Amino acid sequence: MKIGVIGAGAGGLHLGLFLQKHGVETMLFSERTPDEIRSSRLPNTAIHWHNVVSHDRELGVDHWEGGQVCNYFWVGGGGLPEPLVFQGNFKAKSQIVDNRMYCATLLEDYIKRGGAVSYGHIQADDLTGLSEKHDLVVISSGRGSLTELFPRVPEYSLTKPQRLLCTGIYRGITNREPEGLGINFLIGTGEFYEMPYLTFDGKHTALFIFIVPGGSWEVLMGNRYDDDPKKFNATVLGLITEHFPHIRERIRETEFGLRSNLDILQGSITPTVRRAYAQLPNGKYVIAIGDLHAVNDPLTGQGVGCATNGAFVVGQAILDDGLAFDERFCKRVEEQMWSWTGDATAWNNYMLQVPPAxxxxxxxxxxxxxxxxxxxxxxxxxxxxxxxxxxxxxxxxxxxxxxxxxxxxxxxxxxxxxxxxx
Amino acid sequence: MKIGVIGAGAGGLHLGLFLQKHGVETMLFSERTPDEIRSSRLPNTAIHWHNVVSHDRELGVDHWEGGQVCNYFWVGGGGLPEPLVFQGNFKAKSQIVDNRMYCATLLEDYIKRGGAVSYGHIQADDLTGLSEKHDLVVISSGRGSLTELFPRVPEYSLTKPQRLLCTGIYRGITNREPEGLGINFLIGTGEFYEMPYLTFDGKHTALFIFIVPGGSWEVLMGNRYDDDPKKFNATVLGLITEHFPHIRERIRETEFGLRSNLDILQGSITPTVRRAYAQLPNGKYVIAIGDLHAVNDPLTGQGVGCATNGAFVVGQAILDDGLAFDERFCKRVEEQMWSWTGDATAWNNYMLQVPPAxxxxxxxxxxxxxxxxxxxxxxxxxxxxxxxxxxxxxxxxxxxxxxxxxxxxxxxxxxxxxxxxx
Structure with a gap:
């Protein structure tokens, strides 16, 4: 048996490592080598809640110590007489590790353990050929032409982005102790996440700004770091100063600013659920996990959790029922993934509502x-x-x-x- | 929280015992007292494969030692030059205990542990009243007017019985060693199960005869034990003598016969799947488990397995998510039950095909x-x-x-x- 896994993000890597651990031959298709991943632009500032960390541990790729023990909530605006401030403690630590470090390291783990990798960009046209060479092809890459194969499910999808997104890695912020995520809701305006962020040169801070379209924070989106770094940094600092004195007081103003011009990501996501499997013209099925199956706004940080849940569901199904990768197999996998991803999607979309429910x-x-x-x-x-x-x-x-x-x-x-x- | 459980068969008892074990208040509605159950007509000759025995153990109601270690298969007819004979060994023992002993004992366990019981016959008209007195009502009884509430699912249901059924407890057969189930397939004619059967006065043998309608065994159905016990016994013995010499050789002819006139059941079942939940006029939901959800021909003995799986799924869901017994709760329970019951139903119906696939x-x-x-x-x-x-x-x-x-x-x-x- 040989399984093709397209995509070397968290989902594809977890699936490759899972199958490898259980002695199933895999071919991992990665767009980039580990070094190329390390030197790429920031792809996201994903949070690994402890469900993800637990999967890392199970796969023996839990390389990073420490992590966050709580969410520090701050809720203001929306007619509240004064902000609500409270702390919610985790049962186990979350981790926020630079995705480039994380994926490059896991890809190296997979290679060191004897895993086969093919580098290059896979397009929809390649799938039939790949499906002939593998018993099953699983796609964990939400990019480009591959998405078109999997029909969108209107019932669970939204038609436009609910937030404009601006996330980046910043220097000059003293993270809180005990280490936790700052989750700041400014009702009607947006959300502002402050996340201790382990990257190549140690721990800095990711600031993830979720902007309600049409709200006062939208000014940030017209501000491109590359055009005017100083102005960009000043705008972010101004926003913090105006709304979040509890963050401002931990900022060392002279040091404050984006860590590098690669460490920023601006854009938006239209929450979209797709069918988790599709049949190719040759009759074989391919399976979608992670963002390709359901891409959500990052508001509650469910992306990696859904991806690794998908990886483990598909991996376990391959171990339990490898007789045929037919519609029965795919349907069951989709149902099992959906029991997690459906709730993650519904909850996340609910939390995006403005005003809140x-x-x-x-x-x-x-x-x-x-x-x-x-x-x-x-x-x-x-x-x-x-x-x-x-x-x-x-x-x-x-x-x-x-x-x-x-x-x-x-x-x-x-x-x-x-x-x-x- | 208080859960009403209607029906004191294996499913209802397992659910009552499960909830009791986890400290959830229950009211069990039983048609009969333990003594009435013991003195009733044979309700079935259900097999408890080791999945059921394992649930008994988990609930601390595994009162019966021993059991069967294998299926003894015999396959003849259908143009086979000679019968195929082989033995399939279990990983853990099955048990076949008289259902009246089993249910009476488990009901007594439930009562001894402080469980509340209400005796009497529940009808559909009673449900709204019961739903007001309980947070959730779960029905584990396939009888009478209660079935009408749950819509039949045509996609998974058959329109007529696939076998005529005649099962009973017999004296005068020496069970095989090691103890196992005799599963005899006479292709095109029917199936004949020989099961070591623990009842009130020790171990006898249940003979379960599955008759293909229109086949040569149908004569047995015109033969009622009560009308002419000797003729009935002679007919069964004749059938064994004609087809199954490997059983005949263990029969002590002078002793052979039905154990008592209460120990026989003749009839047929139209395999029927129903929705596992329904909404009452007052807006509350009731859940169906076991035979009420899916009643199958007993060919592969899946009845108790489906019922106890349903009991554990519902019980665990109540523990995990007792905030509201709403459509979300019911839908999830139905999906989880169906991942077992759907496969049991599909497999069982497939095995009923004549000629075999x-x-x-x-x-x-x-x-x-x-x-x-x-x-x-x-x-x-x-x-x-x-x-x-x-x-x-x-x-x-x-x-x-x-x-x-x-x-x-x-x-x-x-x-x-x-x-x-x-």
């Missing part, structure tokens, strides 16, 4: 007062099903709040209004 | 020569997904046979003929 508000108000709830909310960034179980309906959130002895004023108002309308 | 024939021919395959086929009666993985398509079976170095003549012919037609 009544239960989002009530839960955040309650979490600011209830440590159990704050910890669960934070820890469940690593288990999106659990957060979506709580938030999927107003009634679910209300039931939890009442179990905790907390009120649910916004939910109650919404349900009353709904009952009145009905 | 090409891959069924090739696999049985191969199992008679290959101990690995024989053992896997037998053991996977406890894991229907694994047997269905092998049999779901001709290609899957062929791939397995070729991996084992075996031929696939019937499959090859069918695929060639299919390719010729296409």
């Amino acid at each position: 009544p239960n989002t508000v009530d839960l955040i108000l309650a979490a600011a007062k209830n440590q159990t709830l704050a910890d669960a909310f934070a820890d469940n960034f690593a288990a999106p099903t659990k957060n979506w179980n709580v938030m999927a309906t107003l009634e679910r959130s209300r039931n939890l709040l009442h179990m905790l002895g907390m009120g649910s004023p916004m939910i109650d108002a919404a349900l009353t209004s709904k009952a009145g309308t009905a | 090409p891959n069924t024939v090739d696999l049985i021919l191969a199992a008679a020569k290959n101990q690995t395959l024989a053992d896997a086929f037998a053991d996977n009666f406890a894991a229907p997904t694994k047997n269905w993985n092998v049999m779901a398509t001709l290609e899957r079976s062929r791939n397995l046979l070729h991996m084992l170095g075996m031929g696939s003549p019937m499959i090859d012919a069918a695929l060639t003929s299919k390719a010729g037609t296409a």
Whole structure:
């Protein structure tokens, strides 16, 4: 048996390493060599919640010590008399390692362990040929022509970006102790994530700015670092100074600025779910995992979690049922992946709503007062099903709040209004 | 939280015991008291493959020692020059305990552990009232008006019985050593199961006769034990003498006969899958498990396995996500149950085909020569997904046979003929 894995991001690497660990022959198709990956532009500032770290450990590629023990939440705007500030503790540490270091290192692990790699760009036209040479081809790359093969699922997809995105690695910020992620919600304007960021020359800080289109932060998107680095840095610092004094006070102004011109990414994502498998003209099936299956706004940081969950689901299915990579196989894989990715997608899209839904508000108000709830909310960034179980309906959130002895004023108002309308 | 469980068969009891073990308050609705169950007519001669025994152990209700270590297969008719005879060994023992003893004992366990029981017959009209008194009502009873609430799923249901059924407990047969199930396929005529059967006065033998409608065994169905016990016994003995000398040689003729007039069951089942949940007029949902969700012909003995799988899926879901028993909860439960029950149903219905499918024939021919395959086929009666993985398509079976170095003549012919037609 030989499995082709297209894409050397977290999903493709985890699948390659998983199959390798279990003695299944693989060919990994990577656009870049490890050195090329290291010297590339910042591809993302992905968070690895502890579900991802746990998979790294299982694959023996947990090279990085330390990590974050909590989310530091700050919620302001939206008519709140003053910002809500609370800390939600994780059951296990998250890690934020420069994706270029992470992927290059895992690719080297895979190679050192005897894994085969083919370098180059794979296009849709290549798939039939590849499918003839492999028992199964799994695609973990959301790029270019490969996406066209997998039909978009309108039911679970949005039609336009919900945020404009600006993320980069910055010098000159003293990270908090204990190490945690700063998750700042400025209701109606955007979200501002402050993340201790381990990169090539040690630990700096990633600032991920999520901009509500049409809001006051949109000015940042017209500001390109390459055009005027000083102006860009000043704009970011100005935004922090205006809204987030608790971050500003840890900034060493003379040092502050983007780490390098490769360390920034600006753009936006239209949350899109695609079918997780497709049949080629020769009758063989190919499977999509990760961003190719479902690409979400990075708001709750579910990208790598979905990708590695997909990798493990597909890998385990290959071990359990390698008799035929037919529609039965693909359908089951899609269902199993969707039980994670569907909830991650639904929860993430819900959290993108502007203004926030009544239960989002009530839960955040309650979490600011209830440590159990704050910890669960934070820890469940690593288990999106659990957060979506709580938030999927107003009634679910209300039931939890009442179990905790907390009120649910916004939910109650919404349900009353709904009952009145009905 | 309080869960109502309707039905004190294996599914309802396992769910009640599971929730009890995890500290969830339950009310079990049973038609009969333990003593009434013990003195009732034989309800079935269900096999507990080791997946069920393992659940008994987990619930601390594994009261019965011993069990069966293998299936003794005998396949004759269908143009075979001589019968195929082979033995498939289990990884863990199955048990066949009189269902009346089993259910009465588990109901007593539940009561001894402090479980609440309400005795009486529940009808569809009672459900709304019960739903108001419980957070969730789960129905594990395929009887009467309760079925009407759950829509039949035509895609997975058959429209008429595939076998006429005659099962009973007999004296006068010396069970084989080591203890195993005799599974005799007389192709085109029916199946004859010989099962060491632990009942109130020790171990006897259940004979389960599966009759292909219109075949020569149908005569048995016109023969009612109550009308003429001697004639009935003589008919069964005649059938054994004619077809199964390997059973006949272990029969002590003077003792042979049905154990009592309560120990027989004749009838038939139309394999039917229903939706696993329904909404009551008051908006609350009720869940169906076991036979109410999917009732199958007992050919491969999947009934209790599906029921206890359903019980554990629902029980675990209640522990994991008890915030609301809404459509989200029900849908997820249905999906999880279906990943077992769907495969059990598909495999069972496939095995009912007359004449048997090409891959069924090739696999049985191969199992008679290959101990690995024989053992896997037998053991996977406890894991229907694994047997269905092998049999779901001709290609899957062929791939397995070729991996084992075996031929696939019937499959090859069918695929060639299919390719010729296409």
